[in-house]
Amino acid sequence: MMSRFLRAFPLPVIAFLVCFPGCAEQKNSVSPEERLAAGWQNFRGGEFSLALRDFKGVGAVTAIDSPVHLAALYGEATTWYLRRPDEDPARSATLYRQVIQLAPTNSLAAWSWLALARIKAQPVEGNAPELEPLVLAYQEVIDRFPFHPAGEEALLLQQAARLEDPGTARAREVLEVLDAFLETHPESPWRSAAYGLVAHCCRMLGLEERRLEAAIQAWKMAEVDPTNPFQDLAVTYWQIATIAEFELGDFETAREYYRRLIDEYPAEQRVFVAIQELARMDELEARLRTEASTP
Amino acid sequence: MSKSIGSFLKKHSALIVVGATFLWSGLSILSSRRAETPSKDGVVLRIGHWQLEAGVRSGFNAMAEAYHKLHPNVTIIQDAVPEGTYGQWMSTQLMGGTAPDMLEAGKVPYNVLLGYYNRYFLPMTSVVNQPNPYNKGGSMEDVPWRKTYKDSMRSGYIEELQEYMQIPLSQFGVRVxxxxxxxxxxxxxxxxxxxxxxxxxxxxxxxxxxxxxxxxxxxxxxxxxxxxxxxxxxxxxxxxxxxxxxxxxxxxxxxxxxxxxxxxxxxxxxxxxxxxxxxxxxxxxxxxxxxxxxxxxxxxxxxxxxxxxxxxxxxxxxxxxxxxxxxxxxxxxxxxEFPFPTPDDPEFGKFAEGPVYDKTFTGFAFVVTRTCKHPEVAIDFLRFVGSQKGNEELNRMIGWIPAIKDTQVAPMLEPFNPQLQGIFGCMPITLGGETIIKWTQLSSLYQVNQISYPQLTAEFLPFYLEHGEDEWAELYRNRRRGMVRDEQLIAGMRDMAGASPADASSTRWIKYRQLTTNRLINRDLNAAFLRNQLEAGGAGHVAVPYEFSPEVIAAVKARLDRGRPVELVAPGKERD
The missing domain is CATH 3.40.190.10 (Periplasmic binding protein-like II)
Structure with missing residues (x-):
């Protein structure tokens, strides 16, 4: 009797254990959209395993052609790509390609193409990745989505990668590409970043006037995030002023931007240096005037 | 009978002492818990911090009392934990889901803290963008809370998350x-x-x-x-x-x-x-x-x-x-003030081009935990102690400097007024692990007068030049290795931007583009430029950064002479 009971005892326990999680699951059920959002929340919190569980869970209960399913696949791919440790770039690439295959013209396909390129941008043991495959991968995004934010971002990342090469020939090529981008993308929110790269090319090529012009354009086009206390233009003012002062001898422009820096960012570390530079320019001009007036 | 009691007590004295202590501690815990138990509709909030300095706990108690007078159903209790164990204590509480409602966040490595911000603390951006209701009737009644701070609440903003996460309450500085x-x-x-x-x-x-x-x-x-x-x-x-x-x-x-x-x-x-x-x-x-x-x-x-x-x-x-x-x-x-040399100092005057740049910083910053059952009350208490009057009062009691603008500072703290225009150090001599160790060892010997400056530098220089090459390369490798963390943030931000309602979406996309520009597009440009210049031709190719070249002097002279701009580099003529 007793032994029968003992043999039968595990059955209800097992039944309970099997049923209970199911009940709990049912009780706590959330919509796929909410679970997708929870997945990204977990991703941002560094809980990559939980994020994967959420993304896979959404994928399992949604129709393959639904936007949520696509978003879940994209989330899963991004997690496999960026999780540390236990990242799996190959698996990630397969999932991104699934997104692309399922909806080749969807916005997520554009971001997936960009992600495929970014996988190639990852350093190998801290060293820079091979340039040519990376440039080609960016080109895929640019060719397929030339006016999508992902395509525009790819172009800038591609040109920045190419600028790591020290040659002036490369800088000239990059400058041409950027000029074309600025001409064909008059409304792009990436124009400030593009002008920043133009200024860098001009620095490499010694085209100081164009460099100054590009730096000023980058400042004028810069988007402002009013909620970010760290986003200040002190560095931008400083760079414009120093290009004008030391590369062109354009002291009027230099003075204008040093003064902007002093007025708008009085607590900035550069203020003292800016005050000194204003005095140095005055001194140089005074000396030159004296020399000119001395026969 | 009395003899047997006496012998019993004697025999079991240790046990009795332990038992009595146990009973006493149990009763103490019960009575303090009872005192902390709110009435039926009451709220008890706990605030955890590591500030055991004189005045902090009594200051907080007084502010909690003042808040209780305004909101009789709210009781604030402090958990003051020693600095040395605070990080472990905070981590344990957070992971166990038993953390106080408000916490001074810190005492763990920054990358760990970043994870905590995401996982355990509530973002404050929407809160700090609103005026602080406790500033009503004052000069900053309609000013967003973050802008009432002397530093625009910089230390509350976590750049990696692009969110305000913590509320600083005091300003700090160093003096003699x-x-x-x-x-x-x-x-x-x-x-x-x-x-x-x-x-x-x-x-x-x-x-x-x-x-x-x-x-x-x-x-x-x-x-x-x-x-x-x-x-x-x-x-x-x-x-x-x-x-x-x-x-x-x-x-x-x-x-x-x-x-x-x-x-x-x-x-x-x-x-x-x-x-x-x-x-x-x-x-x-x-x-x-x-x-x-x-x-x-x-x-x-x-x-x-x-x-x-x-x-x-x-x-x-x-x-x-x-x-x-x-x-x-x-x-x-x-x-x-630190007794810095004057410009006429015979030995150091020529190096003292100005006073020392001294930007004070705000800290003593608090987060609200996600496990808080009454986050709106916790936020309201932080608004109370972060208001013009509240912050001034709290810091007056502690003896610290308020973090909020237009507040009174105790006369004894006046020497802490920051010096915002001045000179700063330009000798970051170490590059990485080995040069740091070597320099620390040698400079410690120098500080206690066991070696002279020529000995210090003669021993360090060859080591620096030899190992610096590898450490410089490692510095760049580490920068690249850190890229994945930036990509994680950017991917998370992209999702937030795409999923935000229309009004928030635009700001989120701006944040996304700024993160991408600063951390991916421009990431290596300056470093690569410097390295390429160095590799291309050594010292001769590295420009003198703050010198007027003869061409620039000629251009300035021409402008002065003619009053019009002069082209330094002819169009199409590029540097090879």
């Missing part, structure tokens, strides 16, 4: 504290020394005298902990002049990679007068410390000061209350 009575007794001075020469003279007088037990007085109570303050506020700023030689990317600071390039290309060496001056001053300063100071900790130096064996000690606003408390009834504590 001194024993007024002892200074007068030993030197006859009512006022502290105002500049470096006076300071050295005062120190000489102090050193020449001994206490009643024959122990010589020490001018400065120092320790390994205190050294950075004297270096950072006195000696390092003397190296400011290196900026004009080494700021190759012209961002108005000298990076450790730029300094290395300077040494490697022969642009600069340890014989550079400003570098020599810095180390001469360090030697002169450390001669005023007690012997063996490098092996001592913060508490030992404070003890020496409290025992009236030393006249000066450097520390921050966080110690104001504690030092006053220790000195109460024994001696009076004064606060003074």
């Amino acid at each position: 504290f001194y024993n007024k009575d002892l200074l007068k007794r030993l030197t006859g001075r009512e006022i502290p020394p105002r500049d470096y020469r006076e300071f050295l003279e005062v120190c000489r007088k102090i050193r020449s005298q001994a206490s009643e037990n024959g122990k010589p007085y020490v001018p400065v109570a120092g320790s390994g902990y205190h050294m950075w303050m004297w270096d950072g506020y006195m000696a390092d700023p003397l190296t400011y002049g290196a900026l004009r030689h080494l700021d190759f990317n012209r961002d108005a600071s000298v990076g450790n990679d730029e300094l290395y390039v300077g040494f490697k290309t022969g642009r600069i060496n340890f014989g550079f007068p400003a570098f020599e001056a810095k180390y001469r001053m360090i030697r002169q300063l450390t001669e005023q410390f007690q012997s063996g100071f490098t092996g001592l900790g913060r508490d030992e130096a404070v003890f020496l000061f409290a025992q009236q064996q030393a006249v000066f000690i450097s520390t921050g606003t966080w110690d104001v209350g504690s030092l006053h408390e220790q000195a109460r009834g024994v001696f009076e504590v004064g606060i003074m």
Whole structure:
């Protein structure tokens, strides 16, 4: 009797254990959209395993052609790509390609193409990745989505990668590409970043006037995030002023931007240096005037 | 009977003591828990922090009491945990889901803290963008809360998350504290020394005298902990002049990679007068410390000061209350500026191009945990202590500086007014692991006068030049390795931007583009430019950053002559 009971005892326990999680699951059920959002929340919190569980869970209960399913696949791919440790770039690439295959013209396909390129941008043991495959991968995004934010971002990342090469020939090529981008993308929110790269090319090529012009354009086009206390233009003012002062001898422009820096960012570390530079320019001009007036 | 009780007590005395202690502690816990239990509709909030300095707990209690008067159903209780164990305590509480409702976030490595911000704390951006209701009727009634801060709440903003996450409550700074009575007794001075020469003279007088037990007085109570303050506020700023030689990317600071390039290309060496001056001053300063100071900790130096064996000690606003408390009834504590050399100082004057740049910082910052059952109440309490009146009152009681604009600062804290225009250090000599170890070992020997400056530099330079190459490369590899963390943030931000409602979407996309531009597109451009220049042709190809070239002088002259701009580089003519 007793032994029968003992043999039968595990059955209800097992039944309970099997049923209970199911009940709990049912009780706590959330919509796929909410679970997708929870997945990204977990991703941002560094809980990559939980994020994967959420993304896979959404994928399992949604129709393959639904936007949520696509978003879940994209989330899963991004997690496999960026999780540390236990990242799996190959698996990630397969999932991104699934997104692309399922909806080749969807916005997520554009971001997936960009992600495929970014996988190639990852350093190998801290060293820079091979340039040519990376440039080609960016080109895929640019060719397929030339006016999508992902395509525009790819172009800038591609040109920045190419600028790591020290040659002036490369800088000239990059400058041409950027000029074309600025001409064909008059409304792009990436124009400030593009002008920043133009200024860098001009620095490499010694085209100081164009460099100054590009730096000023980058400042004028810069988007402002009013909620970010760290986003200040002190560095931008400083760079414009120093290009004008030391590369062109354009002291009027230099003075204008040093003064902007002093007025708008009085607590900035550069203020003292800016005050000194204003005095140095005055001194140089005074000396030159004296020399000119001395026969 | 009484005999048997007596023998029972004697036999089991240890057990009885343990039992009685257990009973007492149980009853104490029960009664304190009972006192903390809110009434039926009451709210109890806990606030955890590591500030055991004098005045903080009583200050918080007083503010909690004042808040309770305004909101009788709310009780605030503090969990003050020692600094040494705070990080572990906070982590355990957070992971166990038992964390206080509000926490002072810190005492864990920054990358760990970043994970905590995401996982356990509530973002505050929407809160701090609204005016603080406790500022009603004042000059900042309609100003968003974050803008009522002296630093626009910079320290509350976590750039990696692009969110305001914590609410700072105090401003901090570092100065020299001194024993007024002892200074007068030993030197006859009512006022502290105002500049470096006076300071050295005062120190000489102090050193020449001994206490009643024959122990010589020490001018400065120092320790390994205190050294950075004297270096950072006195000696390092003397190296400011290196900026004009080494700021190759012209961002108005000298990076450790730029300094290395300077040494490697022969642009600069340890014989550079400003570098020599810095180390001469360090030697002169450390001669005023007690012997063996490098092996001592913060508490030992404070003890020496409290025992009236030393006249000066450097520390921050966080110690104001504690030092006053220790000195109460024994001696009076004064606060003074660091005695920096004046421009006419015969030895250091030419390096002291201005006062030392000193930007104070806000801290004592609190987050609201996700497990908080009444986050709206926790936020409201932080608004209360972060309002003009509340913040002024809290800091007045603690003896710290308010973080909010247009608030009264205690007269004794006036020397902490920041100096926002001035010079700063430009000698970040170490690059990575091995150079840091080598430099730390050698400079410690130098500080205690076991080796001279020529010995220090002769031993370090070949090591630096040889190992620096690898460490520089490793520096870049580490930058690249860190890229994945940035990509994680950017991917998370992209999702937020795409999923946000229309009004928030635009701002989120701006944040996304700024993160991408700064952390991916422009990530390696300057570094690559510097390295490429160095590899291309050595010193000759590295431009002198702050010199007027003959071409520039000619252009300025032409502008002055003709009053019109001059092209320096003809169109189409490029540098090869």
